[in-house]
Amino acid sequence: MTFKDALHTLSTQIFWVLPPGWAKNLMARTRKAHLAFNEIKQYMLDMVHDRRNVDNSEQHYDLFSGLLDAEQHEVDGRGTLSEEELLGNMFIFLLAGHETTAHTLCFTFALLALYPDEQERLYEHIHGVISNLNGMPVYEAVPTIPKRAAEDTTLTTTFPVPSGTQINIHVAGLHYNPRYWKDPHKFVPDRFLGDWPRDAFIPFGLGPRACIGRRFFETEGIAVMVMLVSKYKIEIKEEPEFASETSEERYARITAFKQGLTTTPLRVPLVFKRR
Numbered sequence: 466m467t468f469k470d471a472l473h474t475l476s477t478q479i480f481w482v483l484p485p486g487w488a489k490n491l492m493a494r495t496r497k498a499h500l501a502f503n504e505i506k507q508y509m510l511d512m513v514h515d516r517r518n519v520d521n522s523e524q525h526y527d528l529f530s531g532l533l534d535a536e537q538h539e540v541d542g543r544g545t546l547s548e549e550e551l552l553g554n555m556f557i558f559l560l561a562g563h564e565t566t567a568h569t570l571c572f573t574f575a576l577l578a579l580y581p582d583e584q585e586r587l588y589e590h591i592h593g594v595i596s597n598l599n600g601m602p603v604y605e606a607v608p609t610i611p612k613r614a615a616e617d618t619t620l621t622t623t624f625p626v627p628s629g630t631q632i633n634i635h636v637a638g639l640h641y642n643p644r645y646w647k648d649p650h651k652f653v654p655d656r657f658l659g660d661w662p663r664d665a666f667i668p669f670g671l672g673p674r675a676c677i678g679r680r681f682f683e684t685e686g687i688a689v690m691v692m693l694v695s696k697y698k699i700e701i702k703e704e705p706e707f708a709s710e711t712s713e714e715r716y717a718r719i720t721a722f723k724q725g726l727t728t729t730p731l732r733v734p735l736v737f738k739r740r
């Protein structure tokens with residue numbers, strides 16, 4: 466399996482690795498998920514080996530080097546990472562950082578193609594891209610955030626939540642709630658320029674376990690978007706079989722998704738034309 470196939474299989478079918486080991490040969494999809502899991506482990510071991518033994522001619526300043534350092538050196542008297550912890554951290558960074566970023570950028574380009582006026586404004590004011598970028602996770606890459614109550618508490622002061630209760634925070638439900646957002650289904654990047662309800666926008670979660678890769682994504686996402694929008698005009702590909710669709714049908718087709726670990730776009734045929 467290629468690295469790309471293994472990562473994609475795990476991103477879309479990670480839950481099939483969870484049944485106990487004896488069950489892994491029961492179905493084609495559990496077999497495939499386990500195969501992908503083992504392949505990724507092997508790829509990660511190869512990366513560690515290469516970085517340690519082959520590629521040590523230059524100094525690296527990236528996330529991967531930080532993890533390798535943490536495995537090899539004690540920091541502030543704190544212990545090192547075991548190899549299992551190193552691989553576990555590499556795995557979560559790969560899984561949590563890959564499709565979230567790819568799908569968010571994909572939906573962003575789809576929306577810019579569906580709203581050419583907004584794309585032109587972004588092109589004209591490319592330096593305003595940072596504030597506009599807040600509009601990106603309209604289709605939240607992570608649709609629900611699972612949590613477990615660490616102690617007895619209450620929600621909205623009346624609803625009791627005993628310690629140990631499993632809670633799923635419905636991110637999409639919050640982002641489309643008309644109580645907090647005017648016309649929540651409209652793509653209006655300007656809504657993030659003035660005063661907006663910050664507690665009702667949590668694409669990266671909140672609190673001490675919020676997304677550790679947020680800044681990484683915001684840097685990477687802005688760089689990719691600025692590069693592409695400044696050089697290309699992004700359009701929806703014209704296909705004869707859809708020639709008679711209404712604009713609503715077109716919008717629904719382009720933004721259709723399936724829900725897995727992340728919100729996954731189904732098919733987004735875009736054309737990037739050189740400006």
Ligand code: HEM
Binds near residue numbers: 563602605675
């Ligand atoms: C559009 C991009 C991304 C979105 C929407 C996103 C969203 C999230 C969300 C909702 C969580 C759970 C937060 C919580 O439990 O409260 C999370 C956790 C996490 N994310 Fe991201 N993420 C993105 C990109 C990235 C990237 C690029 C990386 C790594 C380079 C990353 C690494 C992680 C890790 C390691 C965690 C687990 C943190 C922990 O449990 O302490 N994410 N992310």
